[in-house]
Amino acid sequence: MTVYLSLAGVLFLIGLHGFFTAGSLLRRLLALNVLTTAVFLLFVVMARLAEPLDPVPHAIVLTGIVVTVSNTAVALALVVRIAGRVRAHPDDAGSGSRGDAG
Amino acid sequence: MIPETTGPVVLFSLPLAAAIVVFIRPRWAVPITLISGAMLLATALWVVVAVLQHGAWRQDIGGWAAPLGIGWTVDGLSAAMLLLNAAVGLAGAVFHAARPAGRTPVRDPRFFWPLWLFLWGGLNALFLAADLFNVYVALEFVSIASVGLIGLAGGSAQAAAWRYLLATLLGSTLYLLGVALLYGRYAALDLALLAEVIEPDLITAVAAALMTLGLLLKAAVFPLHFWLPAAHGRALPAVSAVLSAVVITAAYYWMVRLWFGPFAPLLGPEVATLLGLLGAVAILWGGLLALLQRHLKMLIAYSTVSQLGYGLLVFPLAAAGAVQPAWTGAMTLVLAHGLAKAALFLAAGAIVLRHGIGRFEALGGDQRGAVIAWVAFAIASASLVGLPPTGGFVGKWWLAQAAVATGAYFWLAVLMLGTASTAAYLWRALQAAAQPARVLPDRAPQDRAPQDGPAALSPALGLSALVLALASTALGLAAPIVARLLDAGLAVPG
Numbered sequence: 001m002t003v004y005l006s007l008a009g010v011l012f013l014i015g016l017h018g019f020f021t022a023g024s025l026l027r028r029l030l031a032l033n034v035l036t037t038a039v040f041l042l043f044v045v046m047a048r049l050a051e052p053l054d055p056v057p058h059a060i061v062l063t064g065i066v067v068t069v070s071n072t073a074v075a076l077a078l079v080v081r082i083a084g085r086v087r088a089h090p091d092d093a094g095s096g097s098r099g100d101a102g
Numbered sequence: 103m104i105p106e107t108t109g110p111v112v113l114f115s116l117p118l119a120a121a122i123v124v125f126i127r128p129r130w131a132v133p134i135t136l137i138s139g140a141m142l143l144a145t146a147l148w149v150v151v152a153v154l155q156h157g158a159w160r161q162d163i164g165g166w167a168a169p170l171g172i173g174w175t176v177d178g179l180s181a182a183m184l185l186l187n188a189a190v191g192l193a194g195a196v197f198h199a200a201r202p203a204g205r206t207p208v209r210d211p212r213f214f215w216p217l218w219l220f221l222w223g224g225l226n227a228l229f230l231a232a233d234l235f236n237v238y239v240a241l242e243f244v245s246i247a248s249v250g251l252i253g254l255a256g257g258s259a260q261a262a263a264w265r266y267l268l269a270t271l272l273g274s275t276l277y278l279l280g281v282a283l284l285y286g287r288y289a290a291l292d293l294a295l296l297a298e299v300i301e302p303d304l305i306t307a308v309a310a311a312l313m314t315l316g317l318l319l320k321a322a323v324f325p326l327h328f329w330l331p332a333a334h335g336r337a338l339p340a341v342s343a344v345l346s347a348v349v350i351t352a353a354y355y356w357m358v359r360l361w362f363g364p365f366a367p368l369l370g371p372e373v374a375t376l377l378g379l380l381g382a383v384a385i386l387w388g389g390l391l392a393l394l395q396r397h398l399k400m401l402i403a404y405s406t407v408s409q410l411g412y413g414l415l416v417f418p419l420a421a422a423g424a425v426q427p428a429w430t431g432a433m434t435l436v437l438a439h440g441l442a443k444a445a446l447f448l449a450a451g452a453i454v455l456r457h458g459i460g461r462f463e464a465l466g467g468d469q470r471g472a473v474i475a476w477v478a479f480a481i482a483s484a485s486l487v488g489l490p491p492t493g494g495f496v497g498k499w500w501l502a503q504a505a506v507a508t509g510a511y512f513w514l515a516v517l518m519l520g521t522a523s524t525a526a527y528l529w530r531a532l533q534a535a536a537q538p539a540r541v542l543p544d545r546a547p548q549d550r551a552p553q554d555g556p557a558a559l560s561p562a563l564g565l566s567a568l569v570l571a572l573a574s575t576a577l578g579l580a581a582p583i584v585a586r587l588l589d590a591g592l593a594v595p596g
Contacts, residue, residue, distance in 0.1 A: 012279070019272065025264065032271055039279045046286040054289065056169075058236055064278065067242045073244050075267055078253060082260050 004045045011038035025079045028071065036068050106152035107161045110174050110230050112145045114182055117223035117302050121400040124215045131215035132199045139192040142222070146181070150587065153181045157590050160232065160294070167179065169233035169292060174230040177556045178590035179433060183229040183348075183355055187292040188435055189573060190347045190444040191222045193566040194340035197448045200562035201339075201455065208338065209256035217254070221247035221344065228352050230421055233291040234281045237356055238274060241320070245270040251341040252333050262332035269329040270320055273353075277316030283309035310365045314377075317360075320353035323414065327407045331391075334403040339451020342399065346406040347444035351436055362429070369386075374421035381414025382516040384556055389523030393530065398450045398460040401531055402443070408520065409486065415501060415513055424504035431500025433588050434577065438493025441574035445482035448567035449475040455559060462531070467539025475562025476535050481571035483528040485578070488521055493577030496584070 015038055018031030042062045045058035120138040124131040153159075158177030166172070188303045195218065208214060224243035242378035245267070253263035281291070287305045288294045300306060322330035330350075334342045361369050361377075389406025395401040416432035452475035454460040468475060498517060505514040577584060 010388070019268075028268060032268070034274070035272075035275050036278075039275060042282045043285070045284065049286070050289065056289075056291075057285065060285075063235070063239060067239060070246060071242065071271055074249060075264075075271075078249065078260060078264055078267065079252070082264060086259070092513065093568055 002043060004041065004048075008038045008041040008045065011035075011041065025082065029075050029079070033068065033072060036064070040064055060096060106149065106156070107159070108147050109152065110161065110176055110226075111147040111238075112141060113149070113188075113226045114223060116142060116145075117219045119224065121216045121223065124219065128212040128415065129217070131212075135195050135215050135219060136192075136199065138346070139188070139195050139222075143188040145262065146185040149176060150177075150181045150185050152589055153590050154583070155310030164482075169290060169295060170421070172236055173232040173292060173294075175232040175293070176230065177424055178587040179355070179358075180229045181361045182433070182437055182584075182587055183351070183359035184226060186351070186440045187222065187225045187348050188228065189406065189570065191218070191445060193448065193570050194218070194343050196562055197343075197566040198338070198340040199449065200560040200566070201451075204559075208254050209298050210254060213250065214338075217247050217250045218344075221349075221466070224313060225348055225352055229355065232293050234284065234293070234296070235291050235403075238278050238281060241277065241356075244349055244352060245274065245320075248341075248345060252345070254341070255336055255338050255544075257336075258332075259336040259459055262329075262336050264514065265329045266333040269326075273316040273319035275316070276312050278315065280311075280313035293359070295365050295468065297366070300367060302367045302585060306365075307368060310360070310368055313360060314357060315497040317353045317357045317412045318337055318380070322326040322407060323380055323410060323412060324387055324407065326575050327388070330407055331400055333402040334406060334447075335400040339399075339447055339454070342403070342451075343447035346403065346447060347440040348408060350410060351440050354410060354436065358413075358416065358433075362420075363588040367423055369417065371421050376499075377414050378513065381411040381417075382513070384408060384411030384414070385516060386523065387521035389520060389527065391542070392527040393523065396463075398453065398462065398465065398531060398534070399447070401527055402446045402450055402503055405446075405486070405524070405527065406443060408524065409434075409443065412436075412439075412498075412501070412517070412520065418513060419501065419504040419508065419510060422472075422504075422506045422508035422510050426481070427500045427507065428504040430585050430588050431497050433497075434493060434584055435497030436502065436582070437576050437584075438497055438577050440578065441570050442482040442485040442492075442494065445478050445488070445567045445570035445574065448570065449479040449482065449564065452559065452563035452567065453479070455563065462534040464576050465534040466525055466537035469535060472564070474561060474568055476532075478564055478567035478571045480532060481568070482574060483532065485571065485574040487525045487528060492575045492580045493581075493584075494574070496578045496581040 011034055014064060015031050015035030017036060022028045022031055043057040043061050047054050116138050120134055124134050153176060160173055160175050161175050162171050164171065198214065221244060224240055224247055228237065228240035228244060231240055249263050249267045252266060253260045283305055286293060288296060288299050290299060319326045334346050337345065385408050388404050388411065392401050392404035392408060395404055413432050413436045416428050419428035453465065453472045456472035457464050485494040488494040488498040502514055502517055
């Protein structure tokens with residue numbers, strides 16, 4: 001169990017490191033996914049440690065996976081649009097008029 | 103007689119059902135959203151009246167009690183938040199339906215209404231939730247809908263939406279890690295069950311710190327506010343309104359729920375002072391940056407960073423002993439801010455539509471078509487500054503009373519300084535209306551004013567803002583009722 005606990009800890013640190021250092025949008029997204037997986041692993045370890053075995057963390061992780069998949073889908077859709085915009089107007093990629101959307 | 107427990111069920115399921123319908127039938131989107139919005143507002147009012155009459159209650163969904171089932175809590179604070187959400191949701195929907203669609207095209211306009219209703223339902227779920235994991239799911243629900251809505255403005259708003267997405271997902275993950283630690287320690291997720299068994303040990307402290315950090319990130323509390331101004335300043339006006347007024351407040355709401363609920367044994371003077379200091383810096387730093395903005399909507403966005411800081415003053419003042427006035431004051435202030443801030447963003451949206459651009463230099467001269475919007479802006483400003491008899495005044499009065507009663511003059515000074523800076527930046531915005539018209543050298547003449555003239559703007563744009571601004575004022579006039587409502591709680595400490 002200690003192995004899995006430390007694995008969760010290491011994964012969390014890798015994810016956190018990647019999140020703050022990654023340059024490209026996709027890498028940051030992947031780092032966030034690693035981070036979430038570390039938390040899920042922690043939940044599964046909790047389930048195994050409980051006496052008797054506890055089914056609730058499994059339900060939590062299942063729900064969490066659904067949430068993470070949806071989040072990733074939304075994030076990928078956004079990445080596609082940002083990439084398309086950068087390709088279409090390479091000059092004004094981070095700038096643009098501020099808040100003039102009516 | 104329909105039991106009052108039907109109210110929360112309607113508040114949760116009606117917006118989601120309506121969202122699915124308007125997604126399938128975009129043609130009916132506006133009437134369906136407005137009709138279900140009116141029903142949601144009526145239901146939220148009914149829930150508020152029920153709490154005032156019978157006090158708070160807890161309901162188990164499907165009759166399954168915790169720990170197996172999932173419960174909802176309806177008390178004074180959650181009922182007030184549900185009403186705030188309904189008011190802002192309906193006013194924002196009216197504004198968006200009334201805006202001239204041709205002038206500023208929205209990217210993928212057909213996604214606006216389903217996302218709007220999904221956000222509405224997610225926020226209601228968040229205000230009703232009574233267990234930690236349900237809160238996580240509702241938070242993610244709200245995040246996804248918010249990101250989609252910000253991105254609809256297209257252009258640079260998409261980059262802002264991306265930054266918001268990263269910040270809010272990191273916040274959720276930190277929160278979930280805290281939940282995992284708490285579950286491993288206590289095998290409970292329900293707030294009430296957790297409150298009974300919690301002990302102030304190391305794991306609990308780490309979990310509380312992680313969850314608070316996640317929520318601070320979502321509430322854009324200094325120094326974690328970096329994502330807010332761009333996201334709120336560049337979104338569509340109705341979206342900015344609901345994000346600043348309700349979404350930010352929802353993260354704050356859960357911070358308060360946790361620290362005055364299960365984490366109450368951990369709320370020592372050090373933690374409370376730290377949270378209060380974050381709030382104090384947010385008030386002053388946000389106020390200073392708002393003063394430096396040259397764009398109407400960016401000014402209002404920075405003002406959100408500043409105003410949420412007042413909410414955090416509840417922690418040191420309550421820890422010092424003045425629980426009652428600090429609690430009522432901070433919650434009233436947050437509610438008044440929600441209504442006033444939504445009014446400001448909607449009014450600014452109408453003003454920007456009138457002048458074609460939101461920079462201060464361009465807002466002077468002929469104000470035909472934006473008069474109601476400026477009146478709404480002024481009334482909402484009065485509430486934000488805290489002039490009597492507005493809700494902002496009553497909230498600040500109670501907070502000041504709490505500070506004086508406990509001899510905490512430092513927090514009183516922060517309150518005064520924050521009020522002065524709020525008055526300064528809002529005065530600056532109002533001044534822009536009174537200046538003469540100026541020709542901007544860097545804008546082509548056809549960009550400066552709308553082609554079809556001010557008459558083409560629907561009065562509903564300004565009126566939706568005016569109603570919210572007046573509601574923020576009415577909150578002050580109804581202060582005794584508000585205090586009684588906020589007292590009706592399972593979560594009220596002391």
